[in-house]
Amino acid sequence: MRVARVGFYGMRNIGPGLVQSAVNKGLTAVVFENNSDVYHNGLSIIEKNIDNEIEHWGLTQKDKKVMMSRIEHIERFSDFQKFDIDIIIESVEENLEVKQSTAKRIFDELNMNIPVMLTAQTNSIESVIDGLEGKERTVNIHPVPSVPIYKIVELIKSGKTSSSTTEIVKYFFEKLDIKCVEVEDNPGMVGPRILVAAVLEACDMMRDSTIRAEEFDHIMKKGLKMYKGPLTMADEIGLDNFKLWIEELSKVDASVYKVPQIIIELIGKGHTGVKAGKGFLNYK
Amino acid sequence: MMKILVLNSGSSSLKYQVIDTSKQDSLVRGLVDRIGMQNSLLKQKRFDNDVVEVSEEIISHSVAIEKVLDLIIDKQHGVLMRINEIDAVGHRVVHGGEKFSRSVMINDRVIKAIEEYSEIAPLHNPYNLRGINAAIRALPNVPQVAVFDTAFHATLPEEAYMYPIPYVFYEKYKIRRYGFHGTSHYYVSKRAAEILKRNPDDFSVITCHLGNGASVTAVKNGKSIETSLGFSTIAGVMMGTRCGDFDPAVILNIMEKEDLTIEQAVSLLTKHSGLLGVSGVSSDMREVQNAAKNGNKKAQLALKMFSYIIKKFIGSYSAVLGGADAIVFTAGIGENVANVREWAVDNLGYMGVEIDKEKNDSCIGKEMIVSKDSSKVKIIVIPTNEELVIAEDVVKVMEEADE
Structure with a gap:
């Protein structure tokens, strides 16, 4: 079994975090992203994450140089074959139609019999691949915590996912030192759903009281022993991405999931999180 | 054959x-x-x-x-x-x-x-x-x-391999000193007895394996009785990028102050410390030496600390052995860097350790006694050969299997 080169269709959503995890463990990430701004924004998120790790002694400058050299950018979809990728990860925006059309293109046009990993945070795997060929080689995944250092990944199989596909996907995450936990196919899985709930509660509290984002995260971290505060995690995911998560979940239950005014206002000001230097919290 | x-x-x-x-x-x-x-x-x-x-x-x-x-x-x-x-x-x-x-x-x-x-x-x-x-x-x-790598240190006595923390952690998780670089310490200690024509069963030697990873071992009558690496490979003497021994409260304090995860703290101690951490120049002894020669104060400090810490281990292991017959230097730094050897045994004349500066300076990467003829404790440079030990052990195991 070989998993040495990982294809990424898109550099949005949790794509940069997964690219970082792959190159950190010596794999090559082959990224297909036609939008130059999105690609470079993704690269800059990875660089910021690595710099943050260096600042916190987790990596060295040499590690950074080696990691960045393992990222290959391709502008033609067919170049995935040239790079002989072993697995492909969809990392487009969190929108059901976009996810569906991406999955369709991978199945129809990528003439490679390799596992396909979807990263549908708030949509079920069945809803993304409904009516498509290739179900047996598809899984849906969500790494937790969201960014940048993953500890575990939630793994969702379709009703037809083959045992070979599961085995290769598990081997891939084993190489990344990430544990796989199989969960049922529900929109939002476990991590994203709980994170969204925590952020929505935080937004309600910030609206109704004087609590600040820093205070909320501090209580969650120190009091509830969370690795990172939920608002920090949302900032790292990007509030524009996070808004899409909530919107997709609202299709399941609009009474629970509604984009808070505070997130709309922050995005309106361009404060989309860590990548913008400001979100719920300030990163400058 | x-x-x-x-x-x-x-x-x-x-x-x-x-x-x-x-x-x-x-x-x-x-x-x-x-x-x-x-x-x-x-x-x-x-x-x-x-x-x-x-x-x-x-x-x-x-x-x-x-x-x-x-x-x-x-x-x-x-x-x-x-x-x-x-x-x-x-x-x-x-x-x-x-x-x-x-x-x-x-x-x-x-x-x-x-x-x-x-x-x-x-x-x-x-x-x-x-x-x-x-x-x-x-x-x-x-x-x-x-x-x-740990086998040679299986002879450590209990008082040497146990840590002064609640005994329950040994029972639950086998937390204790294991020691590493065993094949190297075994080889050079055995070779030292041969060079000095001593009976290995009546011979005490302190072996200093100083490479990018480093450890010091006290060998008495062919058996390891104390060693500087411990449960992990970051204990003991200062290394290229690893810290060696220091107050354990320090890392807890830094983790709290800098909000570090366990992975980041491990990386701090293993990839950012030692010669690199103190000098800020490099983990490579040659580069640290060059910087020190050019007046870099932190590089000079890193060099001093590196040799000083080895000297502390030599002193304490001499006490453990009840006096040593020889001190051996091996591996990249031990075999090639004369001034580290010189500083590591500096002022140990009271123990009968007298280095011959001229011999020591001339010894680069070869087997040689670098102490004065009058030195009670011989100082020997011995290039290590772990692969040969492994090969010889393989033969031994196969012969035993045949029997």
């Missing part, structure tokens, strides 16, 4: 040698680097200095071993005509825990135990196992022997 393939398998590398035990010499040695990456490199050097380099993708340890075996029997660059000339394979395994006090023939039970010790040696044992599994697949009918 036996030909032993010695393998040292790391996370993305595989070092190898073919040793002819009758000549106690290496026929060929090589390194496969960047396994699992796009630009893997296989470099091999034969006894007659024939060098060959192959750059191609090597996706796994299994493929690496296949390439190595091909090159060993290569008509132009190889040393064997047929692969079945290899009599046995010796594997360096870093952690043998409490189960293995000596080298053993590899079987399912041994593999399971090495797997179990992966929990306390996660950076080494899993990769050693990859090499073992790959070699078993490639050479299924050839005996495979595991030689453990």
Whole structure:
């Protein structure tokens, strides 16, 4: 079994975090992203994450140089074959139609019999691949915590996912030192759903009281022993991405999931999180 | 006469040698680097200095071993005509825990135990196992022997291997000092007795293995009785990027103040500390020395600390031994850096340790006594040869199996 080169269709959503995890463990990430701004924004998120790790002694400058050299950018979809990728990860925006059309293109046009990993945070795997060929080689995944250092990944199989596909996907995450936990196919899985709930509660509290984002995260971290505060995690995911998560979940239950005014206002000001230097919290 | 393939398998590398035990010499040695990456490199050097380099993708340890075996029997660059000339394979395994006090023939039970010790040696044992599994697949009918880095230190007395923390952690998690670099300490301590024509059963020696990783061991009558590396490979003396011993409260304090995760704290102690951390220049002793010569104060401090800490260990291990007959320096820094040796034994005249400056300065990478003739405690530089120890152990294990 070989998993040495990982294809990424898109550099949005949790794509940069997964690219970082792959190159950190010596794999090559082959990224297909036609939008130059999105690609470079993704690269800059990875660089910021690595710099943050260096600042916190987790990596060295040499590690950074080696990691960045393992990222290959391709502008033609067919170049995935040239790079002989072993697995492909969809990392487009969190929108059901976009996810569906991406999955369709991978199945129809990528003439490679390799596992396909979807990263549908708030949509079920069945809803993304409904009516498509290739179900047996598809899984849906969500790494937790969201960014940048993953500890575990939630793994969702379709009703037809083959045992070979599961085995290769598990081997891939084993190489990344990430544990796989199989969960049922529900929109939002476990991590994203709980994170969204925590952020929505935080937004309600910030609206109704004087609590600040820093205070909320501090209580969650120190009091509830969370690795990172939920608002920090949302900032790292990007509030524009996070808004899409909530919107997709609202299709399941609009009474629970509604984009808070505070997130709309922050995005309106361009404060989309860590990548913008400001979100719920300030990163400058 | 036996030909032993010695393998040292790391996370993305595989070092190898073919040793002819009758000549106690290496026929060929090589390194496969960047396994699992796009630009893997296989470099091999034969006894007659024939060098060959192959750059191609090597996706796994299994493929690496296949390439190595091909090159060993290569008509132009190889040393064997047929692969079945290899009599046995010796594997360096870093952690043998409490189960293995000596080298053993590899079987399912041994593999399971090495797997179990992966929990306390996660950076080494899993990769050693990859090499073992790959070699078993490639050479299924050839005996495979595991030689453990920890085995030589199995003789540590309880008071030396236990830590002064609640005993329950030893019972629950086997937390104790294990020690590493065992094959090197064993080889140079044995060789020191030979050089000095001493009975190894009546001989006390302090061995300083100073490479990028470093450790000091007290060897009495051929047995390790104290060693500086511990449960992990970051304890003891200062190293290239590893911290060695310091107040454990410091890291807890830094973790709290800088909000570090366990992974970040481990990285701080293993990749950012030691010579690199103090000097801010490099983990490479040569670069730190150059910077120190050019007036870099932190590099000068790093150098002083490096030698000072070794001296502290030499002093305390002399006490443990009840006096030493010899002090040995080995590995990259120990074999090649005269001033580190000089400073590490500076002012130890009261212990009978007198270095000969001229001899010491002239000794680079060769076996030599560098103490004054009048020195009660001999100071010896001995190039280490871990691969030979592994090969000899393989022969020993095979002979015992035959009996």
